[in-house]
Amino acid sequence: MPHYPDTLLFIDGRWAPAADDRFIDVLNPATEQVIGRVAHAGQPELAAAAAAAERGFAVWSRMSVFDRYTIMRRAATLLRERAEAIAPIMTMEQGKPVAEARTELLAAADTIDWLAEEGRRAYGRLVPARATGVTQAVIRTPVGPVAAFSPWNFPVNQVVRKVGAALATGCSIIVKAAEETPASPAALIRAFADAGVPPGVIGLLYGTPSEISETLIAHPAIRKVTFTGSTAVGKMLAALAGTHMKRATMELGGHGPAIISADADIDQAADTLAAAKFRNAGQVCVSPTRFLVERPAFGRFVERFAAQAQARKVGDGLRPDTTMGPLANVRRVEAMETLIGDATARGAEIVTGGQRVGNAGYFFAPTVLTNLTADMRIMNEEPFGPVALMSPFDTLDQAVAEANRLPYGLAAYAFTGSGRTAARLRDEIRAGMLTVNHLGLALPEVPFGGIGDSGYGSEGGTEALEAYLDTRFFTMREY
Numbered sequence: 001m002p003h004y005p006d007t008l009l010f011i012d013g014r015w016a017p018a019a020d021d022r023f024i025d026v027l028n029p030a031t032e033q034v035i036g037r038v039a040h041a042g043q044p045e046l047a048a049a050a051a052a053a054e055r056g057f058a059v060w061s062r063m064s065v066f067d068r069y070t071i072m073r074r075a076a077t078l079l080r081e082r083a084e085a086i087a088p089i090m091t092m093e094q095g096k097p098v099a100e101a102r103t104e105l106l107a108a109a110d111t112i113d114w115l116a117e118e119g120r121r122a123y124g125r126l127v128p129a130r131a132t133g134v135t136q137a138v139i140r141t142p143v144g145p146v147a148a149f150s151p152w153n154f155p156v157n158q159v160v161r162k163v164g165a166a167l168a169t170g171c172s173i174i175v176k177a178a179e180e181t182p183a184s185p186a187a188l189i190r191a192f193a194d195a196g197v198p199p200g201v202i203g204l205l206y207g208t209p210s211e212i213s214e215t216l217i218a219h220p221a222i223r224k225v226t227f228t229g230s231t232a233v234g235k236m237l238a239a240l241a242g243t244h245m246k247r248a249t250m251e252l253g254g255h256g257p258a259i260i261s262a263d264a265d266i267d268q269a270a271d272t273l274a275a276a277k278f279r280n281a282g283q284v285c286v287s288p289t290r291f292l293v294e295r296p297a298f299g300r301f302v303e304r305f306a307a308q309a310q311a312r313k314v315g316d317g318l319r320p321d322t323t324m325g326p327l328a329n330v331r332r333v334e335a336m337e338t339l340i341g342d343a344t345a346r347g348a349e350i351v352t353g354g355q356r357v358g359n360a361g362y363f364f365a366p367t368v369l370t371n372l373t374a375d376m377r378i379m380n381e382e383p384f385g386p387v388a389l390m391s392p393f394d395t396l397d398q399a400v401a402e403a404n405r406l407p408y409g410l411a412a413y414a415f416t417g418s419g420r421t422a423a424r425l426r427d428e429i430r431a432g433m434l435t436v437n438h439l440g441l442a443l444p445e446v447p448f449g450g451i452g453d454s455g456y457g458s459e460g461g462t463e464a465l466e467a468y469l470d471t472r473f474f475t476m477r478e479y
């Protein structure tokens, strides 16, 4: 068993416990055993972190873009060098197979590189003036110290998108990462610190989420809020940010529709979508969830997808042959049981899975349900677990109406051999992202974010930097 480190708070360039020495236990979801602990910040630590972020902002925002870029690139290199050692730590606290953890860490390094590069291109512009001798300039300046709240499903990638964009634009940032998965984000922050990010530019806190968000969002030092998590919490934090007139990015839940036309390569669609569904045990905001299959292809698709579900090797992510780990916490197991129980009581059929696996650990079988109706909770609430919901459709209009039925609008998927169908879906599906005939989401260089109840703002592409920049106008007339 690899060594699992305890996690301290990182404030003003120093790792330390809270003044009152409070800690929270960390569990391994594969064993339900306590494997370590994380320091619990109180009000003194929150005040110290905010003050440090203000000082850090003064230093970092004045550093040249090129110097910031150099430090960030060094952090990416350190993260790559350390990925092999950090991956099992992420697996022990989150559950995902080591191979997925390693992929996440290497993707995080790639994200740092891309955002650092893009920071060098955060251009302003000159606007032609109406009068001679007048200059009109649009200037982009960093928004200021940021408060970031990130969840446990991608412990490092959810943090790196926020820290990378903040640092690339000259902002300082305080991260409250998930108490359930504290050590791998701490390893990420350590890479930044070791690369030369000055004290105060990054803070890392853990504690009581509502206390930290209420304190930091209201704090005058904080100028921007970014949150990834459930729509319910996102709405609360967005309201709080509004009360204090802080800018906000909200990356919230989804209920991804996947439309499969009969003219698609059905086997390829099933294999590709099963890989997307069961990655991270379905605990992915962009996971495909409602599979809408044109009726002639329905039987074939369900059969092939169910075979893929059954082929998953569910187990401890530290085992090399595991392809799907446990759910990250007991809340997800309870949610699966409740939602599936409600669906079957209302007539849903379980094609495969539907129950826990084993007696210890939060393992849940990859599940496929059919015979679904819109009154079932699972057809309306994000399951955030390894459950695929399969329904046939007869016309594309029906499929589009079902895809757009929910207030969410994060990721959508389609498989079709028809360019005309793809164009209709591009125009008619209400989602922040649509990927057709392949899995093409979540690269650092493309926008990532939702519409409607899935939130606002983007965590990818050039738009990721926009969120951390103020736009200012400067004009001058020459004498």
Ligand code: NAD
Binding pocket: 149, 150, 151, 152, 153, 177, 178, 179, 209, 210, 211, 213, 214, 228, 229, 230, 231, 233, 237, 251, 252, 253, 254, 284, 285, 331, 382, 383, 384
């Ligand atoms: P949750 O909404 O209670 O927590 C989600 C995250 O938000 C956690 O990291 C938590 O620490 C944080 N959080 C909760 N209350 C907060 C507050 N008042 N202030 C600041 N941060 C707060 O839910 P959960 O049980 O951890 O996860 C369940 C649901 O969350 C899922 O069903 C899914 O909808 C959503 N979720 C979404 C993502 C995503 O990537 N969009 C990731 C994880 C969870």
